[in-house]
Amino acid sequence: MRGQTTPPQFLPLQTVSPMPIDPTQRRATISVLVENEAGILARVVGLFSGRGYNIDSLTVAPVDQRGRSRINVVTSGTEMVIEQIKAQLDRLVPVHRVADLTMEGPHIAREMALIKVVGTGEHRVEALRIANAFRARVIDATAESFVFEMTGGTEKLDAFLDLMRPLGLAEVSRTGVAAIARGKRVIDDLHGAHDA
């Protein structure tokens, strides 16, 4: 019997499009599906440093049983530069697929942070109160410190850190952005379907 679910829609393969000159910068969240092989991260990072592109955030982890990893990069630049970044990434031999989540429709981007706040008295109470309001979890506590765990968009994390700063913010460890498209669209290697 057939199930109710429709098969996932694939995001369109990135194609070269005519380009207007637009000097304004934009931010882009780009997901790259790569062969999980030695040196792949160095290739991607080297491409950014070698060509002078910005990296605002970068995450990488294996994502499937077929030996592939997903790299999420948050970058910024003019439209022309971002198109160049995508084309340059796509040119790397171990890259399966490059998706500009910012352009390809609504998407969700999250990162996680571990935040250590050290203090006593009023500051400590205030830190805990704000953490509650932000739905940050306390995952470690001593008489003089908290470690909060917080997940959310980059702006939310930044806002929380700004509030913690006067309250004894001592140390931060952030994962960088993981991102995914909303709805049933998925990023996958579609080349096979295109080639006879």
Place this chain on the structure above:
Amino acid sequence: MEVIFGYPGGAVLPIYDALFHQNAIRHVLVRQEGGAVHAAEGYARSTGKVGVVLVTSGPGATNAVTGLVDALMDSIPIVCLTGQVPTHLIGNDAFQEADTTGITRPATKHNYLVKRSEDLARVVHEAFYVARSGRPGPVVIDLPKDIVINPAPWTPPPETQHRSYRPQTDPDPEQIRQAIALLKGAKRPMIYTGGGVINAGEAASDALVRFVRATGFPCTSTLMGLGAYPANDPQFLGMLGMHGTYEANLAMHGCDVMLNVGARFDDRVTGRLNAFSPNSRKIHVDIDPSSINKNVPVEVPIVGDAGRVLEALLAAWQQDGTRVDTQALAEWWREIDEWRAKDCLRFTQETARGSIIKPQYAIQRLYEMTRALGRETFITTEVGQHQMWAAQHFRFDRPNHWMTSGGLGTMGYGLPAAMGVQMAHPDALVIDIAGEASILMNIQEMGTLAQYRLPVKVFILNNQYMGMVRQWQELLHGGRYSESYSAALPDFVKLADSFHAVGLRATGVDELDGVIAEMLASDRAVIADIAVDPKENCFPMIPSGAAHNQMILGPEHEDRAAGITDEGLVLV
């Protein structure tokens, strides 16, 4: 694979041992690893095959890096096998260890470190495929000694597609349609082609000729694309760019529709970007999507193999019923012919006995005399003024017969490249047009010529200066010739002799033809030292930071105009 250019060392001794036991692969022992890569480039570019290099670990690999970057910039298919210390020593600063994959990552299209012998066969197949397909380029395979010392299983080339790398070769029909619509409506069209047409094989050049003739449009070529379209054809306006012709650059500047096939809007070609061909709608054909919209925004991008795209364009051109505006086209040609009449490459050669030889004249005579000879002729060059004069005055009418270092501009390229060409074409005439400074960068390869009896001709335009540097110092730095004089030059005739080659010299114009004739008649390697005018500059020239219509013409022209901006001064 028939030929491999290499140099032995500890880490690759097992491979050399295997070479010793066979006859199928010919090994050419170069004199420095840098020479091996350029030789493989010359081999590859003159045959369309992948050039193969074998070097040892550490210094062997690092010496190869310049050649790898050269091949990367000019899209030349190379597979370079590098030795490596045994896997258990990697990372220990072992003797002759270098992080070869790390160093060559930005110097190659792709690279591999083979850590298990069962991967060896797959990696080698893959490396050749990656090197030659899509936009060709150099690939390094780093081979730890323990991997190559033990037998490894051979597996046939995989029949399935590569997991992640699948270059697009066939164009999108819709984009072909859009391109034809633009081209048919053009009043001032221009076709600009590059090395991509050469890389796409002889059939692509053939398709280019048919397409250009079918359209009746003018065409030009980059340095790397010379020979794809016959230089003597009236529809060819000569090379464009920094030292391109007046007519080619002004036609690029003034056109209303531009078709770029297999070129990449390099800064040597565009001049000042925001003034580059300001009124044209542009179509860009490239196999590498990252080349499109990189420097110059275009209206119609077409990703695909240059040959296939040109065939598709030709078919669509013939099918499309729209007629071109022949009147506008005739007017455009009239304008172009006026520019052409300027004869921008003109120079004056004094003919009195003992007169100093103009470098342009030396190339012109070399061209005429080789042409009269009728032998298949390949030209390589070093880098500098002589390279530009060769591009301007030696007229190529076939692809794959002109090898020069375009993207990287590597002095020392020409002699080893010529060696690689001669290996592939033992009966052809192979000439390295050189400068006296560049030739010294890989002069050691004269030894290789001797060992393999390769009758390469080295034709040195000896102006006693790093002429191109001197020219920039004259034009941009107030004539302060800082460190650009070629002091303490060797006696090239004796140098040839000591390398078992023939040395010849011409010091006055009356000696030139005789020396060229003797060089061409020799069945040995020759160095011809041609003393040329040390003060000659290469014109036309678009100064850095200037636009195509701000070209400087030579002293022969009364209206030479000049203008190097402060902004231009920082550019190279």
